[in-house]
Amino acid sequence: MKDLLRPGRMWRTGLPLKKRYDVVIIGGGVQGLATAYYLAKNHGITDVAVLEKSYIGSGGSGRNTAIVRSNYRTPEGASFYQASLDLYDDLSAELDFNIMLTKRGVLSLAHSERALATATERASVNQKLGIDSRVIGLDEVRRRVPALNTSRDVTWPILGALIHPGGAILRHDAVVWGYARGADRRGVEIHPFTEVTGLDTSGDRVTKIRTPRGDIEAGTVLSATAGWSSGICKMVGLRLPMKTYVLQAFVTEPIRPLLVETVVSTQMRLYVHQTTRGELVAGAEAEPYPTYQGRSTLTFIESISRYLVELFPAIRDVSILRTWSGLCDVTPDYSPIIDRTPLANFIVSAGWGTYGFKAAPIVGVTLSKLIATNQVDPLIKPFGLHRFTDDRFISEAASAAMSH
Amino acid sequence: MRLPRRDGETIDRDDRRTFTFDGKEVQAYAGDTIGSALYANGQRIFTRSFKYHRPRGLSCAAGNCAGCLMEVDGEPSVKACTRTVQGGEVVRSQTISGSLERDPMRVVDHVAGPVTPVGFYYRLGIRPKAAWPHIERMLRRMTGLGRVGEAPPKPHRADVEHRTAGVLVIGAGRSGQEAAARYAAEGRQVILVDERAEYASLAIDGVEVIAPGTALGVYEGRLVPVHADGLMHRIRAEKIVVATGSIDQPLLFEGNDLPGVMTPSAVRRLVGLWSIRPGTRAVVLAADEAGDEAARLLREAGTQVVETIDLRGVRPPKVKAAARHGLLAAVEIDGRKIDCDLLVASAGRQPAYSLLAQSGCSVRFDAEKGIFAPDQLVDGVEAAGSVTGEGAAVLAAAEGAGKRTFVCPCEDVTAKDLVRAVGEGFEDIEIAKRYTTVTMGPCQGRLCHLHSVRALARATGVGEAALGTTTARPPWQPTPLGDVGGRKLNPGKRTALHDANRRAGAQYVWTGVWRRPDHYGDAAAEIKAVHEGVGLMDVSTLGKLYVSGPDAEAFLDGVFPNRISTLKVDRVRYGIFNTDSGRIIDDGTIIRVGERDFLVTTSSGGVDQVYEAFLLWVAERKLAVDVVNVSGALSAVSLSGPKAREVLSRVTDVDVANEAFKFLDVRQGAVAGASALLMRIGFLGELGYEIHFPSTAAEHVWEALMKAGAEFGILPLGVEALKALRLEKGHIIVGIDTDSETTMLECGMGPMIAWDKGEFVGNEALGRMNERGADRALVGFTADDLPNEGTAVLVGGEVGGRVTSARRSAVSGQVIGLAYVPAAIGSEGSAFELDLGEGRRGGAKVHIGAFYDPDGERMRG
Amino acid sequence: MSFLIPCPHCGNRPQPEFAYGGNIGDDPPGSMLDVLSEDLYFNDNTAGEQFERWFHRFGCERWIVIRRDTRTNQVSEGWEGVDAP
């Protein structure tokens, strides 16, 4: 109760920048911070600096819609994200910070036989891995989400759904802050408003990290810059198999409880859930052209609003309060890239697209292991760059393009 | 209390209206808003606050705060002070769990203030883990403002109008009017919008006025949606003039959120527009001329103005408002207590620059005036009037960080909360905003943004200029989903035979954007008709591209992996279209109708992509080829079954004898008098013809064929029959049996590829994959149980693929299908398992080649 | 609706009328993986000005080239054809 009423400082502020660190992490999003946390906690590596060009969580990590699920299509994807969910399950206690995770389930509607087939495939793959995920009929859809218009007299009648009871939503900022606090308490330095403006190389190593606050050296450099990853890689002459897109979302005024599950409709290109505060949070797929410009578009709120009202006629008069957008780093197969590079001390984690928030804990654990021990965890092995030379994709297009 | 008739009032005293509020009837005049009528009837508590359930009332009367949110005709969270009374509305209070006056949840305010500091929830309910889901459920039940779904929403207009404007002026105050008149005089086409109803009667020469109409945002390309009572004007403007003025900023003091505390502009509107006496005893504290004006109006209205303090240039007094029964009862100024029921308070005015910022304009802090003001405007956007910062200023004073000093009344965030957040390390405005939720409520930061930045600046010692602002985001006013979305609009494409199909009893399904007949009542009978008699299918949805020119042959050799140059005139060949990285996009047929002329068909959904890729290839290589999309101009049917030849012979002049019109031959001739292109292909496994003809003749040709086939029991075929029949032949359907990664190599189509012909789309990628060999194979299978499509293939207990198509064969009675399996077991007879769900597994065996008539005798005969 | 694209055939038209067709002129591939792999799957993902192709789907049905700054979506010019001017 004491801590409740008199919380101390979350983290140190105004730290001076040292000349050298064992590990420098570029990007103070959830992934960079989680990696820093587990470096300190699991491997005792605390001479770590997280360099963030703005405030922590200013990238995708503070803009996502916080859906956490593991009902992916490929066995590689599903087991990876499930491992992350397992960590999320105990994360509030682990960080001693309530991330407000609530397992209300994710319900992906099928409006066509094709969609039912995809749902069946995902359920099959998921169940094999012990993930709770199954196809349900219209009756159960109705029972779970009474507000849905399940009449046949609509453009795309609902035939059934994939239900994933373990799917959750949470308070994204809390995860970012919880990891930041945990890392800070273990000695990691977090430097907001410290942009990396250049990387010098010599031979096969990154030798210098340039920032307006001074140059730094590091044993290992990790780029955890999501949508900005191509720019960081360009500094060392590398390119990535990804493009940066903008994904938008909006939130309505708070209303009394209406939805339990997150409801996804790939046909209508939207998803929606209701926060604990009562707001409806809705989103769609990314805009169809690459861009770094984060202004919202009118077409987006128009089409989502139209479809939302079609799905839930009762919310016709509920008002949109705020729209926002964030950058997303999308790979050709909608799976991430976590790998070493031709530069011996430069590691990249990118390609998190519209789905990387849920991966943060497992990325933190496996990436810190890679940095500390040079061992590639079996969970991230499939997500290496080799899949592009092998033309062997881990295709999550069918399960990740729409439901993040 | 309503005053005697005054000059300039906007109410029409001869036009009485009524509505109900929480069940009681309320009298109003035309021109009243729900809020003004309620106030005139003595209502003071309008709603209760989000977190602490504190009573709140009319504080700005201009749609800038959240003090008057109510449910109107089922619409939640309406700003009552700006919703014009029509008469007959059913208005209910919200955010209460009792009555407005006696909300039992108000105890939250008394006890919870100190124990629910900002960030409280992050520290609560962590252990034991099992408790949190219950707490979360309880929190959910406590929060949320509006109710939905209790009353059926009233029918509503929701339309969109696409407009252009030479000049769009936003804001009809003095400067907005001036700008509008000036541009109109220059001959520009001018639209002037304002969210206030009182401008509805404004008339300026050559200016179209939309009022009340709210400009919701400024989007890229100077697109401004203006929301006017269910009608959304999407205005694309050559020039935008933002004249949104400035907004009264609240004064920060203990109890500043009490009903009875209001801004000078609220007084101006209450008295000026609606002729209402705002209170009986008033104290006025203001930092600009608005205070004097309010005092004058109050006196005119018969309110006793006990004291007026101009806060400019004086030592900021210590102010504390005290309440009785939830309403303002007195104010203490530097320890001096003054009884009053009205406290007009303002710290000055802050430019309403949000729309400018959305347009890309930068914003800077003007330390002298204490405000944020627009700085660098962008092309095509102007600012006029006090939105520029001209004449606006806000007092620095903002005394006190008390526990009931609300910086952000919408979210119940106090000055103390902000100081506390800074103490915890949330030193930046964006991160502090996320932690405290300050500025995130329905006022969109109008009243709290400046104060919260300044509070942070004080607490951190970092200047406002360095802290900056939060990002301005649309919409400027909360707007109902239904109004933003407009009318339901889900266009479905229909073929020229849609009506003929409907008459024949078609049951439709969506296939992509098309409405297609799934079946005509009995799919099994349709399948049988094809095997034993004849069936007719509308395949007009096929994409059809006419490719012609000297380089047509070379072009097709470049875009398809097989060799097209060897295709003879009047012959047809199957083709696959790939991506550069060797994945299948689409399939179709290439029909050679002349040396330099081809018709390429694509799948129903693939035509746009293929068309665009064709045009790109042509343009990149500067080929002498024309590609014309004739998909809509031509309709097509496929006539299949052993009796197809006979039926066709009755309506065509083409010699259809087997020797004269062989399998994969193409003919041109008349069908039922219409000029047609006929080809013999066998997608459905029986003798078959695909016939293309002008869409104008579609119904005529269809009816003629149906009539000719009548004696053979001809049936129309739907998509279900097509899926079943082609499965018997092991033919794939792109999009059902393929996914974004499927290659020809996986589908056993490797031998089709003409590796030696040089460059073609996907050749490098396919070449590399071919060398290495595919991992998986798409194969036919037979099984004991019918699996759902999508069912996992298990090999050695592990997931090794999936079923893409499965049916019970009408011919053999066996379960047949297509599935991805590991390439290693991709040979005839290999056994694998199917995961049938709930732990059940079924056996399956690989089958290579067609299930039905593997040698193709029936389609060739 | 988003930014406007200056179609040399149709004039300034809203972006949703067009289909994006990729950018022109990436850096030479091959410092991360082999040339073919990078050529197939990698890109510059430029934050800044680039030449790109768009197809005017709901318009003239022609490919055009524009120069767009991906940081601002500012389109400076549009050209006929598919090659960078």
Ligand SMILES: Cc1cc2nc3c(=O)[nH]c(=O)nc-3n(C[C@H](O)[C@H](O)[C@H](O)COP(=O)(O)OP(=O)(O)OC[C@H]3O[C@@H](n4cnc5c(N)ncnc54)[C@H](O)[C@@H]3O)c2cc1C
């Ligand atoms: C609208 C939206 C909805 C989403 N919904 C979901 C969802 O429901 N579930 C889900 O799992 N995922 C979702 N995502 C995706 C998710 O947000 C991201 O994948 C995830 O946050 C990535 O985390 P990150 O730490 O890798 O990157 P980020 O949080 O983007 O962090 C990268 C950081 O790098 C910093 N940076 C960049 N360049 C530099 C530099 N030169 N120097 C220093 N710092 C730099 C940036 O400022 C940024 O803070 C959504 C994304 C968006 C935009």
Ligand code: FES
């Ligand atoms: S009083 Fe209605 S919004 Fe302020």
Ligand SMILES: [Zn+2]
């Ligand atoms: Zn055009």
